[in-house]
Amino acid sequence: MPNRREFLTATAFFPSIFYRRRPRYAGIEFQVLRHGKSRRRYLLIHGNERTAHAVLTAHMKTHKGIAHLVTGQARNIPVGNLVFDPNRIWSRAGAEKNIRALNRNATDDQRETLLQILDKWRAIMVAAVIPPKGGLLVALHNNSQGYSVEDEVSISDQTSLKNRANPHEFMLATDPADFAILAQSDFNVVLQQKAPPTDDGSLSRLAALQGVRYVNIEAGLGNTAKQQAMLDWLEQRLPQ
């Protein structure tokens, strides 16, 4: 325990509005940025998505809420000799598929051990990142070649594709009221209020199942300006 003098020195060093700590869940270490009091929550779950990391870190200096940012810089998290994708662990079925796909040479026992670790941590991680009732969770992701809004159209409940020429930049919302507001922007937006039939273990699917207000802001890796613009637009228009 620090004595009072050390505590005062530490808090003078780090302004009280900007409190940090580094929890570790299932081998995933997070940096936690807290700024003021708000129901807003933010998440950077893929460490290799450096544009999203930079956009969120800068955003938290001027906006209130709590952000969790993965500290590693790789997409997948190692546990022993195995790896897993931290955005495919939010259901057991999704985690099982992902672990199988990423660890072809592992034994059933090894995969089961990792699944049990994730089972143990799942509820704790959900409690850490999900906002208080009625609050909004904003996740930031970057994509490179391949994945785009076009992959989400067929499994979405509604779409507003005003910038189809730039399909890598889009927002995915789980709440119809948030979608209705976001659809007034010039950005691509999709609504997934009902969880897509295939359980991929993603956080967006869990948010849809639990009725949590969630928006994923996707931008091409390197497209800082567009990701920042989407986040700013959302911040100004969506209710707390």
Ligand SMILES: [Zn+2]
């Ligand atoms: Zn991602």
